[in-house]
Structures are given as C-alpha cells and as structure tokens.
Amino acid sequence: MSIPLSWYLILAAALFSIGLFGVLSRKNAIAILLGVELMLNAVNINLVAFWRYLDPVNMAGQVFAVIVFAVAAAEVAVGLALIISVYRRRKTVVADEIDLMKW
Amino acid sequence: MTTLIWLLPLPPLLAFFVILLFTNKRKALSHGIAVGAAGLSWLGSMIIFIRALGVEEFGKHVFGSSINWLPTGSTWLKVGVQIDPLSAAVVFFVAWTVLAIFVYSIGYHNFGQPKGDHDVAGLPPHGTTITEHGHKHTVPSIEPMYSRFFAFISLFAFGMYTLVVSDNLLTLFVGWEIMGLCSYLLIGFWFGKPSARDAAVKAFMTTRIGDVFMLLGIAFVYSFTGSLSFSEIFKPEMLQALASTPAFFGLSAAGIIGLLLFIGTVGKSAQWPLHVWLPDAMEGPTPVSAMIHAATMVSAGVYMVIRMFPLISAGWTEGMPLNTTMSVIAFIGAFTALFAATIAVAQNDIKRVLAYSTISQLGFMIAALGIGAYVAAAFHLVTHAFFKALLFLGSGSVIHGMEHWVLHTDDHVDPQDMFNMGGLRKKMPITFWTFLIGGFALSGFPVLTAGFWSKDEIFAEAFGNGHLVVFVVLAMAAFLTAFYTMRQITLTFFGEPRTKAAEHASETPWTMTVPLIVLAIFAVGYGWVGIPEHFPGLGGLIPNWFHEFVGGTLAELPKAVEFSWVPLITSLCVALGGLFFGWLVYHKVKSPKQDFLQIPVLKNKWYFDEIYNFVFVKPASWIAEKFTSLYMDQTVIDGLLHSVARFSLFLGHVFRNYFDKPIINEFLGDGTGNLVKASGSGLRKIQAGRIQYYMVVSMVVLVLFAVMYYFLIGGM
Numbered sequence: 001m002s003i004p005l006s007w008y009l010i011l012a013a014a015l016f017s018i019g020l021f022g023v024l025s026r027k028n029a030i031a032i033l034l035g036v037e038l039m040l041n042a043v044n045i046n047l048v049a050f051w052r053y054l055d056p057v058n059m060a061g062q063v064f065a066v067i068v069f070a071v072a073a074a075e076v077a078v079g080l081a082l083i084i085s086v087y088r089r090r091k092t093v094v095a096d097e098i099d100l101m102k103w
Numbered sequence: 104m105t106t107l108i109w110l111l112p113l114p115p116l117l118a119f120f121v122i123l124l125f126t127n128k129r130k131a132l133s134h135g136i137a138v139g140a141a142g143l144s145w146l147g148s149m150i151i152f153i154r155a156l157g158v159e160e161f162g163k164h165v166f167g168s169s170i171n172w173l174p175t176g177s178t179w180l181k182v183g184v185q186i187d188p189l190s191a192a193v194v195f196f197v198a199w200t201v202l203a204i205f206v207y208s209i210g211y212h213n214f215g216q217p218k219g220d221h222d223v224a225g226l227p228p229h230g231t232t233i234t235e236h237g238h239k240h241t242v243p244s245i246e247p248m249y250s251r252f253f254a255f256i257s258l259f260a261f262g263m264y265t266l267v268v269s270d271n272l273l274t275l276f277v278g279w280e281i282m283g284l285c286s287y288l289l290i291g292f293w294f295g296k297p298s299a300r301d302a303a304v305k306a307f308m309t310t311r312i313g314d315v316f317m318l319l320g321i322a323f324v325y326s327f328t329g330s331l332s333f334s335e336i337f338k339p340e341m342l343q344a345l346a347s348t349p350a351f352f353g354l355s356a357a358g359i360i361g362l363l364l365f366i367g368t369v370g371k372s373a374q375w376p377l378h379v380w381l382p383d384a385m386e387g388p389t390p391v392s393a394m395i396h397a398a399t400m401v402s403a404g405v406y407m408v409i410r411m412f413p414l415i416s417a418g419w420t421e422g423m424p425l426n427t428t429m430s431v432i433a434f435i436g437a438f439t440a441l442f443a444a445t446i447a448v449a450q451n452d453i454k455r456v457l458a459y460s461t462i463s464q465l466g467f468m469i470a471a472l473g474i475g476a477y478v479a480a481a482f483h484l485v486t487h488a489f490f491k492a493l494l495f496l497g498s499g500s501v502i503h504g505m506e507h508w509v510l511h512t513d514d515h516v517d518p519q520d521m522f523n524m525g526g527l528r529k530k531m532p533i534t535f536w537t538f539l540i541g542g543f544a545l546s547g548f549p550v551l552t553a554g555f556w557s558k559d560e561i562f563a564e565a566f567g568n569g570h571l572v573v574f575v576v577l578a579m580a581a582f583l584t585a586f587y588t589m590r591q592i593t594l595t596f597f598g599e600p601r602t603k604a605a606e607h608a609s610e611t612p613w614t615m616t617v618p619l620i621v622l623a624i625f626a627v628g629y630g631w632v633g634i635p636e637h638f639p640g641l642g643g644l645i646p647n648w649f650h651e652f653v654g655g656t657l658a659e660l661p662k663a664v665e666f667s668w669v670p671l672i673t674s675l676c677v678a679l680g681g682l683f684f685g686w687l688v689y690h691k692v693k694s695p696k697q698d699f700l701q702i703p704v705l706k707n708k709w710y711f712d713e714i715y716n717f718v719f720v721k722p723a724s725w726i727a728e729k730f731t732s733l734y735m736d737q738t739v740i741d742g743l744l745h746s747v748a749r750f751s752l753f754l755g756h757v758f759r760n761y762f763d764k765p766i767i768n769e770f771l772g773d774g775t776g777n778l779v780k781a782s783g784s785g786l787r788k789i790q791a792g793r794i795q796y797y798m799v800v801s802m803v804v805l806v807l808f809a810v811m812y813y814f815l816i817g818g819m
Contacts, residue, residue: 020802024795032795095795102792 008049015042029083029093033076040072104154105168108184111147111194112264112278114140118257122250133250134209137257141205144264148198155191162188162655167270169332181332185270189481189656192649193406194267196488199625200398201260203618207496208256208390210614211503212246219244225295227388230510241510243503252292256394259285263399267406271332272321275407279317279371282400283310289395290387302383309380313370320363327356337413339658346418354427361415361428365408365435372404372465375439379712381462385454389499392454397461397491405468405484408432412477413657421475421568421662433473437576440466442709444583448590449705451695452519453498456591460545461491463580467561470573476564477661478654482633483557489629490544490554493622497538500615501595504531504608516604521591522695526600530608535596537619542592544626546585547678550641553630555678560635562670578673585681593689601693637666 015038022035044065051061087093118140126132155161169183186194212228219228222244230241246252259282266278284307291303321331327345328336335341345357354362368374373381373396384396394400408415419426425433440463447459464487471480504527505518516523528535544554558581565574600606610616633649636642647663654660692698704710789800 024799024802096793098794099792101790103787103790 005049005053008045008053012042012046012049015039015045027094027096029086029095029098030080032095033079033083036079037072037076040068040075044068104151104166105184107147107151108166108186108268109168111144111151111184111268112261114143115257115260115264119254119261122254122257127250127254130214130245130249133253134205134214137253138202138205138209140257141202141260144260145198145202148194151186152191152195155186155188156652160655161191161652162657162660167334169270178329180273181271181330182274183270183332184268185333186268187656188652188654189406189409190267192481192485192653193402194264196485196625197263197267197399200488200492200622201263201394203621204390204394204398204492204496205253205256205260207393207499207615207618208252208388210612211388211390211499212249212252213243214245214249214614216243216245219247222247223295224248225293227293227296243506243510248292252289252388255285255288255292256390259289259395259400263403266403270334271330272324272336273331275410276317276321279367279403279407280314282395282403283307283314283371286310286384286395286400289391290384292387292391296386298383299386302380302386306380306384309377310370313367313377316363317367317370320360320367323350323356323360323363327360333410337658342413342417345414355418357414357417358426358428361411361417362431364411365415365428365432368404368408368469369435370404371407372401372469373462374435374466374469375442376711378439378443378462379708379715382455382458382708385452385458389454389495389502392458393492393495393499396458397495398488401461401465402484402488405465405472405480408469408472409477409481409484412472415472416475419475425474425570429473429475431473433470433570433573436466436468436470436473437573437580438466439463440470440580441576441583442466444580444587446705446708448583448587448700449702451521451701452517453501453521453524453591453595454495454519456521456587457491457494457498460494460584460587463584464491464545467558467577467580470577471561471564474565474568474570474573475661476561476568476664477657478633478650479557479560479564481653482560482649486544486553486557486626486629489622490541490552490626493537493541493619493626494545496615496619496622497534497541500531500534500611500619501527501538501608503611503615504534505604507609508604508607511607512603516602518604521594522693523602524595524600524605524608525598525602525693526596526605527608528596530600530605531610533610533616533619537616537623538596539592540623540626542588543682544630546588546682547581547674548682549675549678551627553626553628555674556630556633558678559671559674560633562674563635563667564664566670566673567664567667574670574673578677581674582677582681585678586685589682589685590689593686594692597686597690598693635663635666637663639666639671642666 019035019038019040019042022038023032026032026035047061047065047068051058051065055061083093086098090098092098115137118136121136122133126136151166155166158164165185165187167183167185167187169181169185171179172182173180217231217233220231222228222231224247228244228246231244232239232241262278262281262285264278265281266275269275269278287303287307290306291299293299294303324336325331327348328341330336342357345360346355348356350356350359352359370377381396381401385392387395415428415432416426419429443459443463443466447456447463450456450459464483468480468483468487471483501524502518505516505524509516509518540552544552547555547558549555561577562574562581565571565577600608631645633647634641634645635650636647650663651660689698695701707713791797
C-alpha cells in the first residue's frame with residue numbers, strides 16, 4: 001500500500017477531536033449530536049483502517065464497523081426524539097439552558 | 104402480795120392511756136376512769152399497808168421482789184419493788200391524797216356545768232351565760248380540756264406510785280422524771296397563758312439542774328457498788344466501803360454521792376437555791392398545786408433523801424458531829440425554812456403564801472434529816488402532805504367561791520388576792536373550818552393537830568442533839584409560819600367582805616368539800632400515832648407507833664430523843680404566839696397600804712429571780728441568740744457556705760462562658776456543622792446540570808487517568 005496507516009489514524013484522530021470540540025462547545029443540542037456523529041464516524045475510520053492494514057481476511061473488522069453504523073443511527077434517532085421532547089417542554093434546544101439537574 | 108405491789112402503779116397508767124386514746128370527748132367517762140384507777144391504787148395501797156402493819160419487825164421482813172432486767176456482762180442489773188416501813192407509810196398518804204385530789208378535780212373543773220360561751224382550749228374557762236328565771240347570768244363553765252387534765256394527773260399518779268414502790272434508784276429516777284414531765288404539762292395546762300408556759304419551762308429547767316447532779320450521783324453509785332438496788336447499797340459492808348473510800352473534794356464516796364443525790368432533792372423539793380420554780384408553778388390549776396407541789400411530787404424529793412439516809416449518814420452515829428454532807432443538808436434545810444417564811448409574810452396571793460409555806464416546811468424536813476432525825480423528818484413529811492394538800496384544796500375552794508362574782512360581772516377583781524377577800528367564814532363554812540384546821544396544823548397548834556406533833560419532834564431532836572443553830576433558825580421559821588398562816592386566815596375568812604366578790608361568794612359543791620373534810624380528819628388525827636413516850640400527860644397513852652414502825656426501816660432502830668421542856672415550850676410559844684400576833688395585826692388591816700410587812704425585798708422574793716435572770720438567763724440567751732446563732736451560725740458557717748456557693752457559681756460561669764460556649768458549642772459543635780455546610784455548598788457546584796460541563800469534566804479526568812496509567816502502571 002502506498003498510503004501509510006498512520007495517515008488514516010491521524011485523520012481519524014483529527015476528526016474525533018473536531019467532533020469532541022463540537023460536542024463540548026456547541027450550544028445547539030442538535031449540533032452536539034452532529035459532533036457525536038463525527039466522533040462515531042472517526043471511530044469507524046479507525047476501525048476500518050486497522051482492519052484493512054492488519055488483518056484484511058478476518059470479517060470481524062467489517063462487522064464491527066457495520067454495527068457501529070447501526071448503533072450510531074439508532075442513537076441519533078433516539079437523541080433527536082429526546083431533543084424534540086425536551087423542546088416541546090422547555091421550548092429551547094440550547095444545551096446550557098437545560099439544567100434541571102442542577103443542585 | 105408482791106404481785107399487788109407490782110400492780111400498784113398500773114391502774115393510773117392504764118387510765119392515762121385510755122383517756123388519752125379513747126375517751127377524750129367523754130368527760131364523765133374520763134373522770135370516772137381516772138378516779139376509778141386512783142381508787143384501785145388506793146385500795147391496793149390500803150391492803151398493803153394493813154398487811155404491813157401486821158408483820159412483826161417489818162423493817163427486817165420487807166415485802167419485795169425484783170427481776171433481772173439489764174444484762175451487764177456476767178451479772179444483771181435488777182429492778183423491782185419493795186415495801187418497807189418507810190414506803191408503807193408514804194404509800195398510805197400518797198393513796199389518800201391522790202384519791203382526794205382526783206375527786207376534788209371533778210368539782211374544781213366544774214363538771215356538770217355547761218360549756219363556756221367563748222372558752223378556748225388552753226385558757227381557763229370563762230363562764231357561760233344562761234337564762235334562768237327570765238334573766239341572764241353567768242355561771243362557771245366546764246373546763247374545755249377536762250379529759251386531758253385527768254389523763255395527765257393519772258400519769259402523774261403513776262409516776263409517784265412507781266417512785267414509792269421501787270426498790271432501786273433506776274425506777275425511782277424513772278418515776279421522778281415522769282413526775283417532772285407531768286409537772287411541766289400540768290403547770291402549763293392552760294397553755295394559752297404566756298405566764299403559764301414560762302412557768303412550766305422554768306419548773307422543768309430548774310428541776311433539771313437538780314436532776315443532772317442526781318443522775319451523776321446514781322452513776323457514781325452504780326460504778327462504785329455495781330448495783331442500784333437499795334438492799335445492795337445499804338448492806339453494812341457496802342456502806343462501810345463507801346464511807347471510807349475518799350473521793351473528790353475531801354469527801355468520802357458516800358459523802359459525794361449523798362451530796363449529788365441531795366442536789367436532786369434541792370431541785371425537786373424547791374430548796375434554796377433552786378426554789379424559784381415553785382411559786383411560779385402556782386399558774387397551774389389548784390389541784391395541780393395541791394398534788395404536785397404540796398402532797399406528792401416535792402415530797403418525793405424528801406422521800407428520796409430520807410431513803411438515802413443510810414448512805415448520807417454512813418460513818419455517822421448519833422452523838423457524833425455531823426459529817427459534811429449532813430451539815431450541808433441541815434444548813435440548806437434550815438436556811439430555806441427561814442428564807443421562804445420571810446417571803447411568805449409579804450405575799451398577797453393566797454396560793455403564793457402556800458407555795459412559800461411548802462418550801463419552808465420542806466426545809467424543816469430536810470433540816471431534820473440533816474441533823475439525823477430520821478423518824479421526825481418522815482413524820483413531818485406525812486403530816487405535811489395531809490395538811491398542805493388540805494390547805495391548797497381549800498384555797499382552790501375559796502378561789503372558786505370568789506369567781507362566781509368575777510364571772511357574773513366584768514369586775515376585774517383578782518379572785519386570788521387575799522386583800523379582796525374577807526368574811527368568807529360565813530359564806531363558805533366547810534371551807535373555813537377545814538382551812539382553819541389545816542392552817543392550825545401548819546402552825547403547829549398544840550395537841551389537836553398533826554403538825555404540832557411532827558414539828559415538836561423536829562424541835563426536840565434538834566435541841567436534844569445539840570444542834571442549837573438549827574433549833575433557833577427553825578424556831579424563828581415556825582414563828583413566821585404561824586404568823587403568816589394566821590395572816591392568811593384572818594384576811595381571807597375573818598372580818599367583813601372587802602369586795603363585792605367576797606360578798607357574793609358561795610360554798611363549793613360536795614366533790615370539792617368532801618375531800619377537804621377527809622383530809623382534815625387526817626390533819627387532826629395522824630399526829631396521834633407519833634406521840635413521844637415521855638410527853639407530859641399524853642405520852643405513853645398511845646404507843647409511839649410511827650417511831651417504832653418507820654424507825655424500823657433503818658438497820659438500827661433510832662433512839663427516841665429524851666424529853667426536854669425547852670423545845671416543847673419553844674414550840675408552844677412560837678405556834679401560839681405566831682397565831683395570836685397574826686390575828687392581832689391583821690384583823691384590822693383592810694388594804695395592802697396598811698400592811699407594814701409589804702417590804703419590797705420580801706415582796707420581790709429577795710430578788711432571786713432577778714439575780715438568776717441576770718446571771719444565768721441573760722447570758723444563756725446571749726449565747727444562744729447572739730453568739731451561736733448570729734455570730735457563729737449565720738456569719739461564720741453560713742458565710743462559709745455562701746462563699747463556697749458563690750465560688751461554685753463563679754466556676755460555673757467561667758466554664759460556661761469561656762470554655763463550653765466558645766469551644767464546645769461554637770467551635771466543635773457549630774463548627775463541624777458549618778464546615779460540612781460550607782463544603783457542601785462548595786462541592787455542589789459540580790452539579791451544574793449542564794451536559795457539556797459534565798463531559799468536559801469527564802474528559803479531563805480521563806486524560807488525567809491516562810497520564811497516571813502511563814506513568815505509574817505500564818509503559819507504552
């Protein structure tokens with residue numbers, strides 16, 4: 001292969017960090033979900049890279065990636081449902097304003 | 104027989120308890136029980152006396168029995184009863200006088216009369232208004248504390264009987280003290296009067312002084328001889344030992360014991376210097392004065408000293424000069440006789456005259472004993488009991504007669520002041536004649552009265568044994584006795600009534616006059632059993648039973664003194680002379696101003712009360728009130744306690760305010776709470792409720808853990 005593994009890993013790491021930054025700093029709850037998606041996808045890239053470069057014969061790597069996709073999709077559905085429910089109650093989607101669990 | 108002697112004091116004791124506990128509200132029952140008990144004891148006494156008369160040489164075959172009472176190591180202290188000739192004679196007169204006085208008390212306390220209008224228990228009754236024949240008048244009312252009186256005199260009779268029948272010093276002392284108690288209770292019978300209360304305390308205190316010394320004497324007897332029974336103490340070898348053992352102050356043991364026991368008599372029989380209680384004791388009702396202070400209790404003092412004669416005279420026989428103890432006794436007796444007689448001539452209260460007369464006559468008896476005239480002293484004791492009780496009861500009758508008027512009106516005339524009386528011979532004949540007999544007996548009217556025989560014997564013994572000082576002093580006292588007695592009789596009964604009270608006096612009921620008559624018979628007749636054998640004319644007609652009988656109590660029958668005309672003439676002169684002068688001076692005197700004998704010194708009893716008050720009472724009060732109570736107790740002891748208390752309070756304050764509150768409460772207690780609160784408020788800020796904040800925190804922690812893991816646990 002001509003592209004070294006490390007480039008894929010750096011890409012995944014970069015994407016993860018961007019996603020993490022987005023989760024930690026975005027105000028809108030949906031934007032946080034987007035960030036979560038990014039982090040999940042970065043994880044996927046990582047998984048697939050390791051699969052392709054280290055043990056391409058074993059199916060487990062692909063299966064794992066597919067499961068991660070499924071979980072991500074389910075989680076987004078549930079997350080959006082939660083946000084809609086919260087919006088109906090609190091009329092806001094700004095994460096900072098949803099602090100009912102404050103002391 | 105000995106069982107009967109044991110039982111003799113019992114009826115009055117039972118009467119006391121029964122009246123006190125059960126029959127207090129029922130007056131007739133109470134006096135019935137009391138008189139019945141006195142009657143039973145009288146009956147027992149008469150039986151014993153008559154039996155005793157029948158025994159040959161009774162002195163050597165006394166009736167007695169004793170029991171082991173107190174275990175003392177290997178021996179026992181025995182107590183018991185004994186009737187020997189002396190106690191037989193004494194129990195005779197005690198029985199009669201007690202019974203007579205009990206019956207008299209029924210009338211004296213106005214039994215049968217209605218209850219008073221405003222009579223209060225504790226004060227003499229004041230009469231009730233009744234409506235009779237259309238108009239109201241006041242009549243005497245019954246004593247509110249009627250039953251209580253009979254209870255007390257029953258207890259008193261118990262005490263006297265106990266004393267007379269006892270065969271040892273212990274039960275004698277028990278009876279002595281019971282009578283002291285009853286004397287207190289009965290003098291203070293009308294406890295609502297402050298004067299009566301004070302008199303009761305004074306009597307008890309004064310006799311107590313005597314009793315303390317007597318107890319010392321009894322203790323000394325016991326420690327020396329190991330026994331308190333008369334039969335043990337009076338054994339010849341014991342008396343010999345007592346007389347020859349030296350004890351304190353240069354006296355032998357017998358001398359000291361005799362002196363200590365005699366001091367008990369000085370208190371109880373009101374001899375100088377402890378005479379001060381008896382005149383004040385006249386605050387009690389008249390039966391009390393008669394019984395306790397004429398016939399029985401003060402006689403108990405003389406009885407005791409007569410009983411102790413073998414001890415007092417241990418080592419002395421007739422003809423020897425008197426030993427120290429006997430000299431002291433003779434001196435005090437003679438001095439008191441004259442001393443009291445001088446006071447009696449200046450007293451205006453009918454009972455006070457009799458009180459001082461009692462003191463004086465007791466002095467006669469004691470002087471007789473002091474010079475060794477055993478039988479004479481005992482004889483005078485018996486006759487005096489009869490005629491003095493008669494005189495006191497008679498005076499009570501007079502006072503009752505006078506009180507009819509005092510109750511009738513609001514006239515505040517003193518019914519006891521002789522200068523308010525006069526002419527009562529017509530109004531109260533029985534009282535007059537019996538009082539006259541008693542007064543003549545007291546003065547020693549020749550032949551017909553008992554007092555003559557007993558007094559004459561004392562004079563004969565004094566003169567015949569060479570005790571001339573005593574003889575002269577007693578003769579002077581006898582002259583004054585006759586003088587003040589006639590003064591009393593003249594002022595009370597002769598002449599014309601001086602006040603309305605005397606005009607309206609009337610004779611008292613039979614319960615009061617019958618005892619007077621009975622006692623008058625004895626006052627006349629009892630003297631005839633003691634006529635000396637060598638008396639001119641009458642001697643030898645009747646044997647001198649008394650001398651033989653009572654003299655037999657001693658180990659050796661005392662010799663009768665030889666007859667001499669000097670004491671007889673002296674006795675006749677002083678008696679008749681005194682009576683004549685008394686009538687002569689006083690049949691014209693109508694008021695105290697005309698009475699030249701109202702000398703302040705005499706009226707005020709030689710100021711002995713004031714002296715004692717100054718020397719003893721005031722310092723004692725000062726010690727009690729100022730020194731002990733104020734200085735020591737309140738200032739020092741209470742002060743100490745208050746300081747301790749204040750210091751404790753101070754410590755408490757310090758502990759509370761400087762230790763407990765700041766440190767324990769605030770620092771530890773509140774502090775921990777505040778610490779937790781503060782840390783809580785600080786720490787809870789972590790719970791922000793914001794998701795992103797939580798996630799930041801978890802990221803930071805994750806990084807930290809990763810670093811720690813990398814460096815601490817494993818390397819790459």
